[in-house]
Amino acid sequence: NAGVMQNPRHLVRRRGQEARLRCSPMKGHSHVYWYRQLPEEGLKFMVYLQKENIIDESGMPKERFSAEFPKEGPSILRIQQVVRGDSAAYFCASSPSGLPLNSPLHFGNGTRLTVT
Amino acid sequence: AQTVTQSQPEMSVQEAETVTLSCTYDTSESDYYLFWYKQPPSRQMILVIRQEAYKQQNATENRFSVNFQKAAKSFSLKISDSQLGDAAMYFCAYRGSNYQLIWGAGTKLIIKP
Numbered sequence: 431n432a433g434v435m436q437n438p439r440h441l442v443r444r445r446g447q448e449a450r451l452r453c454s455p456m457k458g459h460s461h462v463y464w465y466r467q468l469p470e471e472g473l474k475f476m477v478y479l480q481k482e483n484i485i486d487e488s489g490m491p492k493e494r495f496s497a498e499f500p501k502e503g504p505s506i507l508r509i510q511q512v513v514r515g516d517s518a519a520y521f522c523a524s525s526p527s528g529l530p531l532n533s534p535l536h537f538g539n540g541t542r543l544t545v546t
Numbered sequence: 547a548q549t550v551t552q553s554q555p556e557m558s559v560q561e562a563e564t565v566t567l568s569c570t571y572d573t574s575e576s577d578y579y580l581f582w583y584k585q586p587p588s589r590q591m592i593l594v595i596r597q598e599a600y601k602q603q604n605a606t607e608n609r610f611s612v613n614f615q616k617a618a619k620s621f622s623l624k625i626s627d628s629q630l631g632d633a634a635m636y637f638c639a640y641r642g643s644n645y646q647l648i649w650g651a652g653t654k655l656i657i658k659p
Contacts, residue, residue: 470651475647478645537583539588
């Protein structure tokens with residue numbers, strides 16, 4: 431029973447390039463959340479998606495960042511024209527439903543993005 | 547807006563001893579959940595324990611227990627019989643009516659052999 435799978439585990443990009451981070455939720459989970467963790471900090475919410483729908487993207491920067499969760503395939507977090515400040519660990523979590531509040535979130539191992 | 551504060555950037559404990567990690571939060575909601583997550587060097591975020599705000603009884607999971615003080619908005623984690631494998635970053639997190647998890651900055655736990 432595979433958990434939340436994120437790839438790649440490490441991603442190095444030069445400034446101005448695009449970064450694509452992938453997340454496959456646990457089997458049977460239809461809700462995906464993306465969080466960003468800067469060094470020495472806790473996680474910060476970015477976006478919440480259901481299949482083919484963005485439910486809440488209030489934590490996403492307005493420019494250069496986008497996310498999708500298509501009917502088939504993994505969820506993708508896309509960062510265009512990366513800058514050094516985008517360097518962070520990006521975590522994906524999934525749940526079988528967005529509510530109730532005690533619905534547990536299962537996290538992947540994260541993707542560490544380094545922008546050079 | 548809700549906030550979560552972990553005032554101890556780093557804690558150390560002797561193996562087999564007990565350690566308590568502190569967490570306070572601020573909210574105006576009455577119904578919410580609190581969590582402790584562990585993040586070892588592998589970077590995986592592992593759920594350690596969770597507490598429902600409406601429950602007065604403190605949650606317990608084997609060597610891990612919490613001291614939940616709702617009026618004081620305090621949610622500390624106690625680790626008994628500390629083991630080397632407990633060394634990690636520990637994060638306190640809050641989840642209210644908004645499904646978003648609000649995280650503290652973390653406490654690095656060092657286990658001395």
